[in-house]
Amino acid sequence: MKDQKEVVQKVIDYIERNLEKEINLDDIAKNIGYSKFHLNRIFTEQTGITIYKYLQNRRLTIAAEKLVNTDKPITQIAYEAGYDTQQAFSFAFKQVYLYPPKTYRNIGVFIPKQNRISLCCSYMFQYYKFNVEIKGGAA
Numbered sequence: 001m002k003d004q005k006e007v008v009q010k011v012i013d014y015i016e017r018n019l020e021k022e023i024n025l026d027d028i029a030k031n032i033g034y035s036k037f038h039l040n041r042i043f044t045e046q047t048g049i050t051i052y053k054y055l056q057n058r059r060l061t062i063a064a065e066k067l068v069n070t071d072k073p074i075t076q077i078a079y080e081a082g083y084d085t086q087q088a089f090s091f092a093f094k095q096v097y098l099y100p101p102k103t104y105r106n107i108g109v110f111i112p113k114q115n116r117i118s119l120c121c122s123y124m125f126q127y128y129k130f131n132v133e134i135k136g137g138a139a
Contacts, residue, residue, distance in 0.1 A: 004042050005046060019055075074090075
């Protein structure tokens, strides 16, 4: 179990270092040294989200922040988020944020939808949950 968490942490670190670069599951798997299928299975088991969804949601979260906090053109933000067209970016953005990018920018409030996953808290949650079940069952 600890070994899997270390692998997932490596995936998260790699994604975070390369968010604005063109990366995909094949690149990540090659860098980590696992098959993409096995790596995605481990990642999903440990985080509850696929690698692709995590990468997409992180990029869209950063794009949302740029929309609110910068005057960059939407097309440039779309490109920086890894989208080839503004239309594809707008479609994906609206699925996550419920508003098209221009409307979201006009609203002017940044709400992160996918923060960086931190595995350190899951240990505490499992410890807390285990102790509550033991204490609750013994009472």
